[in-house]
Amino acid sequence: MPKSINSAVEAIELSGIRKFFNLVQDKDDVLSLTIGQPDFTTPESVKQAAKDALDTNKTSYTQNQGLFELRDKASQYINDLYNTTWTPEQVLITVGASQAIDIALRTLLTPGDEVILPSPIYPGYEPLVTLQNASVVEVDTTPTDFKLTPEALEAAITKQTKVVILPYPSNPTGVTLTREELNQIKDVIIKHDLYLITDEIYSTISFDTPHVSMGVFEELSEQLIVINGLSKSHAMTGFRIGFLFGPRKLMDQFTKVLQYNVSCATSTSQYAALNAVTKAKDAPVNMRKAYLERRDYVYQRLTAMGLEVVRPGGAFYFMFKLNDSRPSFDLALDLVNKARVAFVPGSSFGRYGEGYLRLSYAYSFDTLKEGLDRLEQYLLQQ
Numbered sequence: 001m002p003k004s005i006n007s008a009v010e011a012i013e014l015s016g017i018r019k020f021f022n023l024v025q026d027k028d029d030v031l032s033l034t035i036g037q038p039d040f041t042t043p044e045s046v047k048q049a050a051k052d053a054l055d056t057n058k059t060s061y062t063q064n065q066g067l068f069e070l071r072d073k074a075s076q077y078i079n080d081l082y083n084t085t086w087t088p089e090q091v092l093i094t095v096g097a098s099q100a101i102d103i104a105l106r107t108l109l110t111p112g113d114e115v116i117l118p119s120p121i122y123p124g125y126e127p128l129v130t131l132q133n134a135s136v137v138e139v140d141t142t143p144t145d146f147k148l149t150p151e152a153l154e155a156a157i158t159k160q161t162k163v164v165i166l167p168y169p170s171n172p173t174g175v176t177l178t179r180e181e182l183n184q185i186k187d188v189i190i191k192h193d194l195y196l197i198t199d200e201i202y203s204t205i206s207f208d209t210p211h212v213s214m215g216v217f218e219e220l221s222e223q224l225i226v227i228n229g230l231s232k233s234h235a236m237t238g239f240r241i242g243f244l245f246g247p248r249k250l251m252d253q254f255t256k257v258l259q260y261n262v263s264c265a266t267s268t269s270q271y272a273a274l275n276a277v278t279k280a281k282d283a284p285v286n287m288r289k290a291y292l293e294r295r296d297y298v299y300q301r302l303t304a305m306g307l308e309v310v311r312p313g314g315a316f317y318f319m320f321k322l323n324d325s326r327p328s329f330d331l332a333l334d335l336v337n338k339a340r341v342a343f344v345p346g347s348s349f350g351r352y353g354e355g356y357l358r359l360s361y362a363y364s365f366d367t368l369k370e371g372l373d374r375l376e377q378y379l380l381q382q
């Protein structure tokens with residue numbers, strides 16, 4: 001019998017979203033409002049750039065950090081959007097935002113460290129923290145309309161705290177933060193000498209106020225890692241291109257982790273990404289308009305049903321509550337069985353997601369209307 005495997009791997013679980021899908025995927029006629037990826041197709045010029053890269057044999061390894069030209073144009077793209085000052089040396093091209101998160105956490109964490117997460121939270125962080133034999137401290141944001149406040153952050157900090165992860169606009173809540181709110185959180189990060197990872201993958205999908213990147217605060221330059229990428233902004237989830245922006249003195253360390261993990265992001269995807277950040281800049285603008293119309297429609301429907309909802313400022317999700325005390329998994333399953341409509345149970349998004357359901361509006365108007373009609377019928381029959 002070989003020796004036992006890494007107990008940290010055994011300790012992590014398949015995501016709650018996956019478990020829910022496995023239960024409902026064989027059921028007929030279920031309308032799903034669950035998926036967290038754009039329903040748009042990748043811009044034509046981006047697809048063409050990928051084909052051209054293949055046809056011209058741009059199919060070998062690139063620099064570990066990613067093509068210089070892409071790092072140059074990607075940093076310029078983000079700087080132009082958010083008034084930041086990243087240089088090409090401060091960005092790594094990664095395999096999706098997912099790998100950027102993993103690289104940051106693997107580089108920063110040692111066993112026993114604590115990572116603060118505002119909850120409800122995207123389920124992609126906690127397992128990566130656990131794999132480093134570090135632990136997660138969830139901060140309950142439900143009393144403050146899903147916003148992390150400086151007071152709640154400060155109260156969660158201990159001697160073991162090393163990293164705070166702040167995703168905004170947020171999956172699953174859609175909530176985003178103003179410049180003043182970010183400024184206050186920045187002060188706490190500096191006061192306690194912590195690292196801050198902001199996951200800004202939904203930055204182009206900001207509705208009511210323009211997205212403010214934490215990268216604008218010069219004082220954070222030694223301790224801030226900003227994650228972004230093209231999965232959501234350009235409907236490129238399958239290309240797997242993310243960006244990790246970070247402090248100059250950490251970039252070599254991050255690069256080593258990337259090098260021994262994947263050598264580099266896929267070359268043809270990098271050429272497609274170069275097109276996305278130079279020639280397809282209007283794609284995110286058009287998608288944002290469509291998401292905004294849907295946000296307003298869904299908000300109006302949910303509030304007309306008398307439900308408790310926070311109006312999201314970005315991304316393409318709503319977290320909402322029904323007047324029902326069942327665990328969110330059982331409730332979501334009941335909705336599938338009786339109303340033939342699927343939402344993700346809030347328990348998939350950390351301790352404080354329990355009691356909620358997540359709706360994704362990365363779907364056509366017709367699908368949204370039908371899904372919401374089914375929810376309305378269900379509520380009328382309760």
Ligand SMILES: Cc1ncc(COP(=O)(O)O)c(C=O)c1O
Pocket residue numbers: 036095096097098099122124167170171199201229230231237240241242
């Ligand atoms: C908040 C958040 N971060 C990161 C990711 C992963 O992005 P990518 O597909 O670029 O790896 C997602 C995907 O849903 C997400 O919602």
